[in-house]
Amino acid sequence: xxxxxxxxxxxxxxxxxxxxxxxxxxxxxxxxxxxxxxxxxxxxxxxxxxxxxxxxxxxxxxxxxxxxxxxxxxxxxxxxxxxxxxxxxxxxxxxxxxxxxxxxxxxxxxxxxxxxxxxxxxxxxxxxxxxxxxxxxxxxxxxxxxxxxxxxxxxxxxxxxxxxxxxxxxxxxxxxxxxxxxxxxxxxxxxxxxxxxxxxxxxxxxxxxxxxxxxxxxxxxxxxxxxxxxxxxxxxxxxxxxxxxxxxxxxxxxxxxxxxxxxxxxxxxxxxxxxxxxxxxxxxxxxxxxxxxxxxxxxxxxxxxxxxxxxxxxxxxxxxxxxxxxxxxxxxxxxxxxxxxxxxxxxxxxxxxxxxxxxxxxxxxxxxxxxxxxxxxxxxxxxxxxxxxxxxxxxxxxxxxxxxxxxxxxxxxxxxxxxxxxxxxxxxxxxxxxxxxxxxxxxxxxxx
Numbered sequence: 017x018x019x020x021x022x023x024x025x026x027x028x029x030x031x032x033x034x035x036x037x038x039x040x041x042x043x044x045x046x047x048x049x050x051x052x053x054x055x056x057x058x059x060x061x062x063x064x065x066x067x068x069x070x071x072x073x074x075x076x077x078x079x080x081x082x083x084x085x086x087x088x089x090x091x092x093x094x095x096x097x098x099x100x101x102x103x104x105x106x107x108x109x110x111x112x113x114x115x116x117x118x119x120x121x122x123x124x125x126x127x128x129x130x131x132x133x134x135x136x137x138x139x140x141x142x143x144x145x146x147x148x149x150x151x152x153x154x155x156x157x158x159x160x161x162x163x164x165x166x167x168x169x170x171x172x173x174x175x176x177x178x179x180x181x182x183x184x185x186x187x188x189x190x191x192x193x194x195x196x197x198x199x200x201x202x203x204x205x206x207x208x209x210x211x212x213x214x215x216x217x218x219x220x221x222x223x224x225x226x227x228x229x230x231x232x233x234x235x236x237x238x239x240x241x242x243x244x245x246x247x248x249x250x251x252x253x254x255x256x257x258x259x260x261x262x263x264x265x266x267x268x269x270x271x272x273x274x275x276x277x278x279x280x281x282x283x284x285x286x287x288x289x290x291x292x293x294x295x296x297x298x299x300x301x302x303x304x305x306x307x308x309x310x311x312x313x314x315x316x317x318x319x320x321x322x323x324x325x326x327x328x329x330x331x332x333x334x335x336x337x338x339x340x341x342x343x344x345x346x347x348x349x350x351x352x353x354x355x356x357x358x359x360x361x362x363x364x365x366x367x368x369x370x371x372x373x374x375x376x377x378x379x380x381x382x383x384x385x386x387x388x389x390x391x392x393x394x395x396x397x398x399x400x401x402x403x404x405x406x407x408x409x410x411x412x413x414x415x416x417x418x419x420x421x422x423x424x425x426x427x428x429x430x431x432x433x434x435x436x437x438x439x440x441x442x443x444x445x446x447x448x449x450x451x452x453x454x455x456x457x458x459x460x461x462x463x464x
Contacts, residue, residue, distance in 0.1 A: 031447065075331045188228075189215065233289060386406070
């Protein structure tokens, strides 16, 4: 198999195609486009005039027992109990500041992410759920659909019982592979029997939605071993599956690991395995929601953030908050020493009434965000909804003809959506649509 685009250079404005796996665009703009805000606006002013009737609450716990070789998340390992206690104290202070600033805001959904939220002990998780309950106004559990991320080594029955009792509706667990050699190849010090025990415990606890994350593109991984991992995951009948391509990122354990090369051979392996996994799940009746996400029809969901419309409030030093005009957070880092420094500053902070670091979205950036985030979903861009919101046609705001010429997207009177081939190239198309202003900020970002 060859990759035609690699054999015929492809440019789009100042962007040049180099790989179908350039960057996973899970949010726009990326945090490396954020800058210190001067002056720092009060949260009450930031949220003034915003629709706060159906907010999404995201609580970030930047702690893990181990750091996997592929991970570039904002997290630290080995946090002692005094630090997790201090972090929960800071979350309480931040939640109070948010409630004071937002007044009668209502939350429709919530999620605990990380890191690994279940790094916390059962009693700490109970405290976190009670904090969330106070913020959402819940009377039975947290009162809104709640999604929680976990890991094979922390999905213990006592922790899962707390989450179940507070009404958690979705559990997501990163297994990555059921093949021991592949787990070792991505510098993930976990045994597959830990994953199977954790999955049994999750199903025994009775959560409505189970999501399992798997990774393809691992050194030595074959189509046969990849499909075997998928089939093994399907034994637990997950409502959702995420299939992630492996990335070799800066400042991660895989950065210097030999045997993984950023070249067309690896691209071909990842594309081949992506297509094999996609076709396998589609044949078994799963529906494709995006390049990564697959869902059993009529099941799953309930805690997705609608990035085009919803406001989001983030708690914790790794969380983002989104209004229609400003995205804000705290400083961003990947390197362990910088992450620890930011966490240490967060737990000592007393005043959470202002936004510190962020990106202000003008009208053109709001349009681009809506277009990009919609296009990367299998349903595509709802043309009528876009026009109602922005009073323009999507293709008046971005020239999409080069992607159509590649066979990556198609347009009907109702939608603009990626073709099956286009979905395979989501991680190239997404970065291509970054505005020059955002790309410049990302290129000139200086990490702590």
